[in-house]
Amino acid sequence: MSNRVTIKSIARDLGISHMTVSRALSDHPNVRPDTRKAVQDHARKVGYVKNAAAKAMRGDGTKIVGLLLPNIVNEFYARFANTLAQSCEDHSLHLIIHLTNDDPETELRAFERLHEVQAMSVIHVPAPGAVRNVSAHLNGVNVIQLIREQDMGQPASSILVEDHRAIGEAVQHLAGLGHRSIGYIGADERLSSGRARRAAFEAGLASAGLASDERLITLGAPDFSTGQRNAARLLEAGNVTAIVCGGFEISNGALSVFLEADQGAVEGAGFVGYGDPSYYAWLGGGVSTIAMQVDELAQEAARLADCRPEEQPVNKRSFEASFVARNTHLAPMRGGG
Amino acid sequence: MSNRVTIKSIARDLGISHMTVSRALSDHPNVRPDTRKAVQDHARKVGYVKNAAAKAMRGDGTKIVGLLLPNIVNEFYARFANTLAQSCEDHSLHLIIHLTNDDPETELRAFERLHEVQAMSVIHVPAPGAVRNVSAHLNGVNVIQLIREQDMGQPASSILVEDHRAIGEAVQHLAGLGHRSIGYIGADERLSSGRARRAAFEAGLASAGLASDERLITLGAPDFSTGQRNAARLLEAGNVTAIVCGGFEISNGALSVFLEADQGAVEGAGFVGYGDPSYYAWLGGGVSTIAMQVDELAQEAARLADCRPEEQPVNKRSFEASFVARNTHLAPMRGGG
DNA sequence: ATCGCATATGTTCACGTGAACACGATGCAG
DNA sequence: CTGCATCGTGTTCACGTGAACATATGCGAT
Numbered sequence: 001m002s003n004r005v006t007i008k009s010i011a012r013d014l015g016i017s018h019m020t021v022s023r024a025l026s027d028h029p030n031v032r033p034d035t036r037k038a039v040q041d042h043a044r045k046v047g048y049v050k051n052a053a054a055k056a057m058r059g060d061g062t063k064i065v066g067l068l069l070p071n072i073v074n075e076f077y078a079r080f081a082n083t084l085a086q087s088c089e090d091h092s093l094h095l096i097i098h099l100t101n102d103d104p105e106t107e108l109r110a111f112e113r114l115h116e117v118q119a120m121s122v123i124h125v126p127a128p129g130a131v132r133n134v135s136a137h138l139n140g141v142n143v144i145q146l147i148r149e150q151d152m153g154q155p156a157s158s159i160l161v162e163d164h165r166a167i168g169e170a171v172q173h174l175a176g177l178g179h180r181s182i183g184y185i186g187a188d189e190r191l192s193s194g195r196a197r198r199a200a201f202e203a204g205l206a207s208a209g210l211a212s213d214e215r216l217i218t219l220g221a222p223d224f225s226t227g228q229r230n231a232a233r234l235l236e237a238g239n240v241t242a243i244v245c246g247g248f249e250i251s252n253g254a255l256s257v258f259l260e261a262d263q264g265a266v267e268g269a270g271f272v273g274y275g276d277p278s279y280y281a282w283l284g285g286g287v288s289t290i291a292m293q294v295d296e297l298a299q300e301a302a303r304l305a306d307c308r309p310e311e312q313p314v315n316k317r318s319f320e321a322s323f324v325a326r327n328t329h330l331a332p333m334r335g336g337g
Numbered sequence: 338m339s340n341r342v343t344i345k346s347i348a349r350d351l352g353i354s355h356m357t358v359s360r361a362l363s364d365h366p367n368v369r370p371d372t373r374k375a376v377q378d379h380a381r382k383v384g385y386v387k388n389a390a391a392k393a394m395r396g397d398g399t400k401i402v403g404l405l406l407p408n409i410v411n412e413f414y415a416r417f418a419n420t421l422a423q424s425c426e427d428h429s430l431h432l433i434i435h436l437t438n439d440d441p442e443t444e445l446r447a448f449e450r451l452h453e454v455q456a457m458s459v460i461h462v463p464a465p466g467a468v469r470n471v472s473a474h475l476n477g478v479n480v481i482q483l484i485r486e487q488d489m490g491q492p493a494s495s496i497l498v499e500d501h502r503a504i505g506e507a508v509q510h511l512a513g514l515g516h517r518s519i520g521y522i523g524a525d526e527r528l529s530s531g532r533a534r535r536a537a538f539e540a541g542l543a544s545a546g547l548a549s550d551e552r553l554i555t556l557g558a559p560d561f562s563t564g565q566r567n568a569a570r571l572l573e574a575g576n577v578t579a580i581v582c583g584g585f586e587i588s589n590g591a592l593s594v595f596l597e598a599d600q601g602a603v604e605g606a607g608f609v610g611y612g613d614p615s616y617y618a619w620l621g622g623g624v625s626t627i628a629m630q631v632d633e634l635a636q637e638a639a640r641l642a643d644c645r646p647e648e649q650p651v652n653k654r655s656f657e658a659s660f661v662a663r664n665t666h667l668a669p670m671r672g673g674g
Numbered sequence: 675a676t677c678g679c680a681t682a683t684g685t686t687c688a689c690g691t692g693a694a695c696a697c698g699a700t701g702c703a704g
Numbered sequence: 705c706t707g708c709a710t711c712g713t714g715t716t717c718a719c720g721t722g723a724a725c726a727t728a729t730g731c732g733a734t
Contacts, residue, residue: 023712059719072419096431137386277616356723
């Protein structure tokens with residue numbers, strides 16, 4: 001049935017020892033050229049593929065990279081995963097995906113599953129919440145945090161988005177359009193990114209000469225409904241003429257409120273999203289937003305992941321985000337046909 | 338360094354044989370209850386996690402599922418992968434993702450990589466092109482084809498979208514709006530789905546009492562640029578007043594032409610897309626399209642994947658697509674701010 | 675007491691790979 | 705032609721797990 005071709009079966013075929021085969025296939029110098037060629041030719045003919053499990057058992061490292069994302073539907077994460085998968089191909093890494101839904105329990109289980117397969121590296125967007133007892137699963141694992149930083153009880157590399165400047169520009173852009181009451185919707189203080197973006201927003205207000213008003217800063221979980229709920233609340237309260245978003249899902253949620261609102265309700269209201277999915281260029285005449293260098297983030301992630309943990313120094317890199325000005329005053333959706 | 342907790346290290350700790358530990362952890366009956374409890378407690382305390390590689394080597398099956406998709410940015414594939422990943426979690430399966438970009442060579446390499454890790458099942462959207470010599474990598478693998486069918490030189494299950502009726506409805510919907518010259522953009526005959534959708538389109542024309550015109554049926558690779566190029570061509574030629582799409586990427590490409598065109602160029606032109614990403618509900622006032630039961634497809638895929646190949650009978654299931662009527666005459670993008 | 679059987683535990687082995695070591699053959703310096 | 709390095713190849717072992725087989729203990733029936 002599952003008569004797999006192994007180094008030993010090749011050795012039997014050729015009447016030699018399995019070590020000669022092993023050496024020939026890994027281009028070890030101490031093999032006669034003709035032996036090497038015979039082995040390599042035969043291996044190709046019978047379709048030999050190395051057994052990753054056997055290598056893993058020897059402690060040679062698994063070449064498995066785990067990816068933990070809140071979800072993979074949001075286009076930022078999807079695009080990140082897409083580029084990462086391609087880069088992993090280039091690095092001969094196996095990419096295992098787990099979705100956390102930003103839930104610490106689910107994240108913990110994902111780490112455990114990755115421990116099972118002895119993942120070499122784990123790239124993850126840390127879920128909000130207290131330090132979980134993941135460290136048991138991180139022994140000898142190369143941990144790479146994405147976008148957010150969180151203490152894991154052991155050294156970890158991180159790949160961050162530096163969006164301070166871009167968010168400031170967004171606020172100044174809105175101020176330049178005459179907005180004086182600008183609301184903010186972001187993730188709460190449990191996330192490092194939530195803290196940083198909120199600070200960037202307030203710094204932006206300050207440098208635009210506007211006062212910061214606690215009531216216009218609305219925080220919550222980094223999800224669609226937080227965006228939806230808070231956008232509706234801010235607009236209904238009527239004490240805001242523009243909204244800046246500080247999160248991918250939050251941005252989509254808030255945007256949905258703008259697009260589905262009556263024309264009158266959001267007439268003249270300004271909106272700046274977060275993240276730049278392809279369709280933002282079209283929605284409502286073009287959504288102004290904060291864009292990040294997704295492909296670069298992913299390539300850097302693959303680069304960091306392609307190292308045995310012991311030889312990977314802890315590494316921290318930031319990639320600058322940019323403000324994309326489009327049609328900041330969105331056109332709501334035309335009445336459906 | 339990597340002092341992993343193993344069944345043997347636990348045995349040493351407790352001064353018993355590793356087999357007693359193995360039996361206790363797998364709830365084998367022949368273990369004294371107190372021994373079992375002692376082992377399980379200790380295992381939990383020291384954070385034992387089973388070694389997947391060792392199990393794989395014994396031929397116990399790897400619980401690894403490979404997923405081969407053209408890309409993971411298109412929201413259909415992203416959503417499929419998202420639900421599949423969650424379902425795999427439920428089934429305790431490890432999900433490895435590979436992107437084929439619809440290229441047979443890349444697909445072949447992906448199969449080889451999955452062979453390396455002895456994937457138990459592979460779920461894939463077959464790339465267009467001739468039969469590749471993948472069969473060498475499919476020994477003892479549970480093959481599940483998604484959306485498209487292609488001979489792999491060995492039995493394979495398949496999960497398909499039955500879109501004949503929905504495409505027919507789309508054509509009739511357009512005919513009902515007065516369109517007489519309806520163009521079609523789809524994948525060419527190398528894909529089973531390309532053949533089926535084209536046939537469905539022509540059947541739709543027939544049942545709407547319209548003649549089929551070869552020149553209005555444009556085929557190509559299942560990608561964005563095919564949609565873009567052919568939509569532009571059909572609209573410029575001016576012998577078409579509506580377009581039906583037969584592919585996810587094709588639909589996005591064609592849609593981009595509508596949204597970026599001058600108001601005059603597409604005034605009154607009808608459009609029906611393929612696939613139903615969330616933003617189709619908003620773009621251009623709402624895009625009419627063919628929607629599929631993505632979550633159901635993914636759950637069924639996980640179900641089929643969670644079987645040792647030898648015990649998985651070949652299985653063929655179809656899920657009915659539906660036509661979603663929205664604002665069939667799209668509003669182009671308003672001039673940007 | 676002896677046998678037989680069930681229960682609980684221990685020992686050995688295989689899986690595929692490659693490091694470590696062992697061995698014979700060749701070459702070359704003394 | 706001896707001694708010793710080098711080259712090509714072979715043998716053994718470990719990695720973690722669990723099946724198969726082996727052993728020990730207890731207990732009831734004869």
